[in-house]
Amino acid sequence: MSEIRVRFAPSPTGFVHVGSLRTALFNYLFARHHHGKLILRIEDTDQTRYVQGAVENMIKVLSWAGLDYDEGPDRGGNFGPYYQSQRLDLYHDHVQRLIDADQAYPCFCSEERLQSMREKQAAHNLPIMYDGTCRHIPTDVARKRMREESHVVRLKVPSQGETVVDDLIRGRVAFRNNLLDDQVLLKSDGYPTYHLANVVDDHLMQISHVIRGEEWLPSTPKHILLYQAFGWHTPQFAHLPLLLNPDRSKLSKRQGDVAVEDYQQKGILPEALINFVALLGWNRGDDQEIFTLEELVQSFTLKRVNKAGAVFDLHKLEWMNGYYIRHIKEERYLQIGLQWMGKLGLDSGNRQTNENILKAIRPALNTFADLPEKTAMFFADTLNYEEEALQWIRKEKSKEIFSRLLKELESYPQLTVNDFGSVMKGVQKSTGCKGQDLWMPVRAAITGMTHGPELPLVLLVFGKNKITRFIKQALNL
């Protein structure tokens, strides 16, 4: 087999859909696994939907996710340009070839006529498709009208036989030709439709495998017919299962976050999102669920891609993100955490202290967006005591613990995390309290709560002055 070349071909219509990311990922994994090439191609053929900055955004997201490609708008390559809007001449030439070969024809039908045609078809429960009116216009007449009238160009789909898609994931799927529409190839504004541009570019860019979402399966026979009309070999197709909303409809805005940018803002790590999304419709066949990108590359095959759509379960994503937060190198965790604290305006005024805060809450953190909530106790100047905390503070023995603690504290001008062991041991000795009876009053007095991160870590962040202040305050409750 010749070289493996796949492409990721998004439309620049704004944010990056997580479904797009998954498609990009699978293409990436397939390319890398087979030592082939991945091409990024921008399908900007719909001028009405184009969004400024969307391409830059797309590129940024791919880079964030760690998905690098070999050819693309910002990377060059021998098969450019990689913007379809810059390939218009190519499409025109190819359409002309099709018309000359009687494989396509101009259509002059107005929007209104098509509209009423569809209404009639719907009323009679007939399949809704172009009725072929302009198919039979004599060539010379058509040629003349083309110069004068607004028109589109349609593919002349055979009325007999069937077209078979041999899908790498779904197997053989057959479509009857007479139920295939005469697809518009060239719009009246001179831009190609997805179908034309896609086929022409995939051929010209020597794409060997078309890996895309399942929503494209119904139009694939038209694409195959197009390849045949041009006399080209068809690439292999693989249609990925859809990503679904909790109600099992196609994953969409309105039912939650679908943009990769949304997840970035939630404080999801790229490795977590990638890992999670890789498992939506693919698994290795064993029990492993945590994969690095490299492991995914090694393990990925189309054979193990599922057919059924997969619900995007935010719960599991957040769990997985928490897993990554706890397992990435501490250095990286701190670096990212510090960035987030800065962004969120969470600052103790001291970098070391900020790091200590991050270390203290690490086991409880699932996303970085939870930072304000999880770190709130470290930034509070006054305490709101929980009822249960007050009960601990007001226990008989507590006052004694507090007094002893204050006394012990005096002998430590500077407090380190290790000192706490000694301090608390000292308190334990002099009061006879231990375990919960010893620690809970202290926790309650200092945080106003009966739960939270490990106390030594909390105390380390608070420092001697704040601890002393809160303990004294508790003494008067």
Next chain:
RNA sequence: GGCGCGUUCGUCUAGCGGUCUAGGACGCCGGCCUCUCACGUCGGUAACACGGGUUCGAUUCCCGUACGCGCUACCA
């Protein structure tokens, strides 16, 4: 309406005719760990859509039904 795809615990999934009293993960519940929460750890909960075939034997193969979804644009 037409065409197409799909259907194993609530969710992601393993299973490729007997190994299934159906395995793992998230969630949920409980135990342990522990000053608490979390983490970790151990255990529990929960599924083969339905009906026909084929077969000695179907979660696994075939057909049908149901349900879900996708497509049905001069959007991709």
